[in-house]
Amino acid sequence: MALADSTLLMLRLVVGLTFAAHGAQKAFGWWGGPGFEGWQKIVAGMRFQPAPLFTVASVGAELIGGLLLAVGLFTPLAATALIGQSVVIILKVHLPNGFWNKAGGVEFALSLAAGVLAILGIGPGGFSLDHLIGFGVAEPVVWVLLGIGLLGGLAAYGVSRVAAAPQTAPQQR
Secondary structure, eight states, X not given: OHHHHHHHHHXXXXXXXXXXXXXXXXXXXXXXXXXXXXXHHHHHHTTOSSHHHHHHHHHHHHHHHHHHHHHTSXXXXXXXXXXXXHHHIIIIIIGGXXXXXXXXXXXXXHHHHHHHHHHHHHOSOSSSHHHHHTOOOOHHHHHHHHHHHHHHHHHHHHHHHHHHSOOOOOOOO
């Protein structure tokens, strides 16, 4: 099992720290990111309302969820948040640009989401804090968490679609 545990550790580190780095860009402006206020303006521009709530949720999912995934602590919960965030990122930001990452498409975001999905389905492995403290969930709970992540992401995406819909003036009689 050492090979599988080592492989899961590497996958968790790459995927988790990539998400955490994106969260740090949004939270602190590191590595050329917009920082929290800049990210909140971007979120508002994408018509997520209330923007402060969606800003905190997206930063928290990426930064905290990414770090928890990387160290393998409360992995199913971290993966759930990251799946929800991935759904929003893919549908709202990347899907309109096609597949290839060069054009801003879904290629990269979809790869990260697949990594999170694999970790959720397989578990964090033996080289994780979850293993150390004996934290885990049964397979039916994994399915529920997957559903929560997918539906949560779809709901958040739906909020932005409703906010973007043209408003019609009430008819006068």
